[in-house]
Amino acid sequence: MQHKRKSSKAQLETSDTRGRKRQRDSSTEKEDDSAIEHDLWIDIPQPLKDILVEDSEKITKGNRLVHLPAKMTVATILDRYLQNNDTDGKDETLEQIIQGLKLYFYHTLGKALLYRSERRQYEDLIATGKNSIDIYGGEHLLRLFVELPMMMTQAKVDTDTLDIMKSTFMDILIFLQDNGKEFFVKDYRANRDR
Numbered sequence: 408m409q410h411k412r413k414s415s416k417a418q419l420e421t422s423d424t425r426g427r428k429r430q431r432d433s434s435t436e437k438e439d440d441s442a443i444e445h446d447l448w449i450d451i452p453q454p455l456k457d458i459l460v461e462d463s464e465k466i467t468k469g470n471r472l473v474h475l476p477a478k479m480t481v482a483t484i485l486d487r488y489l490q491n492n493d494t495d496g497k498d499e500t501l502e503q504i505i506q507g508l509k510l511y512f513y514h515t516l517g518k519a520l521l522y523r524s525e526r527r528q529y530e531d532l533i534a535t536g537k538n539s540i541d542i543y544g545g546e547h548l549l550r551l552f553v554e555l556p557m558m559m560t561q562a563k564v565d566t567d568t569l570d571i572m573k574s575t576f577m578d579i580l581i582f583l584q585d586n587g588k589e590f591f592v593k594d595y596r597a598n599r600d601r
Contacts, residue, residue: 449577449580451549451580452580452584454584455549458546458591459550462549462550466525467524471598472525472595472598473595473596474595474596475543476537476543477544477545480542481509481541482541484544484545484590488579489501489505500571509540511558512540513539515558516529516547520547545590559572
């Protein structure tokens with residue numbers, strides 16, 4: 408009796424699958440997510456990229472921490488942006504985007520925006536009961552913009568809204584760049600918690 412030999416693809420699919428979860432066919436889901444992420448890709452200006460790199464090096468290699476609470480907090484920066492761009496107080500969309508950024512910052516700071524060496528400082532400051540947007544400043548807000556495209560893929564936002572958000576995010580980045588001397592610190596403190 409002659410046995411038909413399984414194709415190598417069939418062998419790969421059936422061999423050693425016991426105890427493993429079956430992979431979902433999510434190719435269309437992944438394509439949709441990557442299309443949204445690409446649509447929301449935020450081109451951070453080079454001077455702000457330089458600030459991100461300098462910030463990273465001071466914290467990870469230089470064993471330093473940003474002085475907190477910041478003189479110019481996330482709430483203050485975003486509120487000032489809103490005041491500068493919604494002079495009549497009637498731009499509901501802009502107000503919603505700013506509120507959304509504050510919420511994203513609040514919910515992602517401890518999970519995605521901190522380096523490991525900053526976690527102790529975060530825990531100590533949050534234990535005071537203050538909201539993180541009233542403690543952290545421009546450096547941490549800038550880190551949020553790096554994470555936004557990935558986070559927005561999970562939000563399932565329509566393309567028209569994405570275009571408005573992307574335009575607003577780019578405008579906020581220019582605002583951060585134009586006010587960099589006021590919003591970003593140059594002097595970090597020693598990290599004694601390590």
